[in-house]
Amino acid sequence: MELNRFLLLIIFLFFTAGLQAQVAEDRYIVYFSDKDNTPFTTDEPDQYLSEKAIDRRFAQGIPVDLRDLPVDPSYVQAVLDLGDVSVQAHLKWMNAILIETTDPAVIDGIENLVFVEALEGSPVITGDDDLEAEVQDVFTPKSDEDYGLALNQIQMLNGLQLHADGFRGEGMWIGVFDAGFINLPNAAVMSSLYNSDRIIGTYDFVNNTTEVYGLSTHGSQVLSTMAADMEGVMIGTAPDASYLLCITEDVSMERRIEEALWIAAAAY
Numbered sequence: 001m002e003l004n005r006f007l008l009l010i011i012f013l014f015f016t017a018g019l020q021a022q023v024a025e026d027r028y029i030v031y032f033s034d035k036d037n038t039p040f041t042t043d044e045p046d047q048y049l050s051e052k053a054i055d056r057r058f059a060q061g062i063p064v065d066l067r068d069l070p071v072d073p074s075y076v077q078a079v080l081d082l083g084d085v086s087v088q089a090h091l092k093w094m095n096a097i098l099i100e101t102t103d104p105a106v107i108d109g110i111e112n113l114v115f116v117e118a119l120e121g122s123p124v125i126t127g128d129d130d131l132e133a134e135v136q137d138v139f140t141p142k143s144d145e146d147y148g149l150a151l152n153q154i155q156m157l158n159g160l161q162l163h164a165d166g167f168r169g170e171g172m173w174i175g176v177f178d179a180g181f182i183n184l185p186n187a188a189v190m191s192s193l194y195n196s197d198r199i200i201g202t203y204d205f206v207n208n209t210t211e212v213y214g215l216s217t218h219g220s221q222v223l224s225t226m227a228a229d230m231e232g233v234m235i236g237t238a239p240d241a242s243y244l245l246c247i248t249e250d251v252s253m254e255r256r257i258e259e260a261l262w263i264a265a266a267a268y
Contacts, residue, residue: 026101027088028098028099028101028110031118031119031120032095032096032116034095035066035069035071037074038070038072039073040070042064048070070092071090082110083109084103085099147235149234150225174238175243175265176222177246177266178222179219180216180251181219182213182220187224188230189224189228189234201244203247206248206249206250212246219245226238248261249261
């Protein structure tokens with residue numbers, strides 16, 4: 001369950017960062033201020049969640065909350081009523097919609113709607129300028145030397161805020177399925193991982209052995225982007241998490257059996 005949440009969070013942060021970077025000139029993200037008057041409720045999730053999604057949440061103890069509610073349809077309609085504008089996507093977790101328009105009058109109208117919190121993607125962005133400057137400052141590392149080789153990666157994922165808030169993966173279990181982990185225990189950037197005994201298991205499903213520190217360096221490289229923790233050299237995205245290392249890839253050839261090995265590792 002914790003692994004699912006961690007992966008979901010990473011995917012969500014990556015999606016959010018990528019979406020903001022790719023908004024075209026005629027596309028805008030409209031953020032709404034609330035869901036106070038939405039016709040949907042958390043008591044009737046079947047109105048907006050599939051049966052499978054509801055069953056999964058029940059099994060994993062994940063409650064339905066305000067973030068799951070669709071954006072208020074009346075707010076969406078108010079935006080559509082402004083003129084030549086189309087809705088490209090509903091972003092309920094962000095309480096926003098992605099729109100497309102080339103009409104300046106529509107943009108002006110959106111900025112005047114009392115329930116619009118911010119408009120992103122246009123030359124004019126509503127909101128508190130001081131708050132915007134404060135948020136940008138939080139995402140700026142103290143120095144490039146803090147994260148070393150991993151700086152560019154964690155900036156792309158907006159992970160600096162998570163670290164600043166104390167979320168470095170503690171208590172999370174993460175499985176890494178790869179082709180091998182050559183020299184991993186001897187890597188200086190991994191000393192914190194091994195000294196704190198956070199390798200929770202190892203298994204080579206290709207050769208049926210617990211020995212995983214051979215065959216390939218690819219797994220070592222992948223793991224370093226998450227688990228490395230040496231200030232000034234490299235700090236990964238989840239340096240305090242615990243890791244399960246599995247070999248599921250056969251470096252000698254490409255075989256469909258690797259799909260079954262991956263499934264076996266997922267159930268390990």
